[in-house]
Amino acid sequence: MGSQDNAAVASNSFLADKSAKVFVAGHRGLVGSAIVEKLKQHGFTNLILRSHAELDLTRQADVEAFFASEKPEYVIVAAAKVGGIHANNTYPADFIGINLQIQTNIIDSAYRTGTKKLLFLGSSCIYPKFAPQPIPEDALLTGSLEPTNEWYAIAKIAGIKMCQAYRIQYKWDAISGMPTNLYGPNDNFHPENSHVLPALMRRFHEAKVKGLKEVVVWGTGSPLREFLHVDDLADAVVFMMENYSGLEHLNVGSGKEVTIKELAELVKEVVGFEGDLVWDTTKPDGTPRKLMDSSKLAGLGWTPKISLKDGLVDTYKWYSENAKQ
Numbered sequence: 001m002g003s004q005d006n007a008a009v010a011s012n013s014f015l016a017d018k019s020a021k022v023f024v025a026g027h028r029g030l031v032g033s034a035i036v037e038k039l040k041q042h043g044f045t046n047l048i049l050r051s052h053a054e055l056d057l058t059r060q061a062d063v064e065a066f067f068a069s070e071k072p073e074y075v076i077v078a079a080a081k082v083g084g085i086h087a088n089n090t091y092p093a094d095f096i097g098i099n100l101q102i103q104t105n106i107i108d109s110a111y112r113t114g115t116k117k118l119l120f121l122g123s124s125c126i127y128p129k130f131a132p133q134p135i136p137e138d139a140l141l142t143g144s145l146e147p148t149n150e151w152y153a154i155a156k157i158a159g160i161k162m163c164q165a166y167r168i169q170y171k172w173d174a175i176s177g178m179p180t181n182l183y184g185p186n187d188n189f190h191p192e193n194s195h196v197l198p199a200l201m202r203r204f205h206e207a208k209v210k211g212l213k214e215v216v217v218w219g220t221g222s223p224l225r226e227f228l229h230v231d232d233l234a235d236a237v238v239f240m241m242e243n244y245s246g247l248e249h250l251n252v253g254s255g256k257e258v259t260i261k262e263l264a265e266l267v268k269e270v271v272g273f274e275g276d277l278v279w280d281t282t283k284p285d286g287t288p289r290k291l292m293d294s295s296k297l298a299g300l301g302w303t304p305k306i307s308l309k310d311g312l313v314d315t316y317k318w319y320s321e322n323a324k325q
């Protein structure tokens with residue numbers, strides 16, 4: 001990408017003006033809520049927030065009208081159709097269609113109404129199923145995707161490419177971050193459609209409360225996953241808004257991976273469930289391993305702080321206090 005690099009794109013200091021208008025799309029979700037909290041901690045006073053009911057981001061005319069009237073100076077795209085392996089596998093049309101609509105509407109409107117900088121969030125599922133491990137950014141588009149989430153991945157890849165294209169053609173400061181599997185307060189704890197960590201936390205919790213002897217866990221337990229607490233991700237988002245202005249997307253991971261079996265044992269311990277695990281091997285394992293190489297972000301000066309054990313304790317505290325029992 002050398003000759004098309006981003007040297008000509010002027011970058012502002014994000015943290016210099018805490019009264020700047022910042023639109024966080026998807027602020028009620030796992031990621032968006034953590035970003036809002038982090039921005040408040042930094043002293044930002046002019047956050048623009050719209051719930052899904054107030055602004056459906058799939059509706060192009062509504063998004064255009066919103067941007068024309070609010071003209072946010074900075075935009076962080078944390079709104080998306082999101083789910084775990086089962087949801088991705090079951091609703092492919094939603095995962096490709098809704099995500100393409102949301103991100104295309106936001107990115108184009110932000111550019112056209114004068115937003116200074118935009119950060120788009122993708123996911124580690126953009127990489128080929130059998131990418132080299134740990135996965136460097138340049139493994140993108142070097143092989144076939146994991147079939148259970150290829151629809152979502154294609155939308156996310158399109159988002160990265162759209163940011164790159166607008167940067168190249170319009171000299172506009174659009175960047176992309178690719179987080180690994182996330183978890184934390186405000187996660188989706190749906191029994192089937194959520195990701196593994198909140199799904200297991202809920203299942204172990206309910207089994208403990210009901211005095212059950214067994215909990216069913218999907219797949220073989222052998223796949224490896226890398227987990228990052230959402231507060232670390234929010235910290236990385238602010239860091240990238242301030243310090244990164246490049247054409248290439250950046251990986252955001254913890255650098256630590258566990259098998260699903262190890263994760264299940266850890267969640268079981270944190271929740272305090274004392275029964276047995278039963279593996280339902282009719283459920284898909286998904287990609288065997290997706291550890292990201294986050295050395296580029298580390299090289300810029302950002303590293304995560306929250307261990308998986310501490311993050312699980314924090315998340316279970318939140319779940320116990322907030323989830324509908």
Ligand SMILES: NC(=O)C1=CN([C@@H]2O[C@H](COP(=O)(O)OP(=O)(O)OC[C@H]3O[C@@H](n4cnc5c(N)ncnc54)[C@H](OP(=O)(O)O)[C@@H]3O)[C@@H](O)[C@H]2O)C=CC1
Pocket residue numbers: 025026027028029030031032051052053055056057058077078079080081082102121122123124178179180181182183186187188195
């Ligand atoms: N969770 C994870 O493990 C990972 C997440 N990411 C990325 O982080 C971003 C946020 O994910 P996460 O916070 O987990 O997802 P959530 O589902 O928790 O939050 C998504 C948010 O987007 C909103 N939203 C969805 N559709 C629309 C719409 N049409 N109009 C307006 N708002 C809408 C949702 O509102 P509502 O609920 O009302 O629909 C919700 O507030 C996504 O881009 C995702 O790809 C990346 C890697 C891992």
Ligand SMILES: C[C@H]1O[C@H](OP(=O)(O)OP(=O)(O)OC[C@H]2O[C@@H](n3cnc4c(=O)[nH]c(N)nc43)[C@H](O)[C@@H]2O)[C@@H](O)[C@@H](O)C1=O
Pocket residue numbers: 083084085086088123124125149152180181182192193194195196197199200216217218219223225260283284285286287
């Ligand atoms: C973030 C990422 O998230 C998704 O990819 P995934 O990592 O495969 O997601 P997952 O968290 O749903 O599963 C991880 C592993 O865990 C196993 N597993 C066990 N028991 C349960 C269980 O009860 N629920 C779930 N969901 N999984 C379970 C499951 O079988 C699999 O082996 C994509 O949506 C993708 O789009 C994406 O970006």
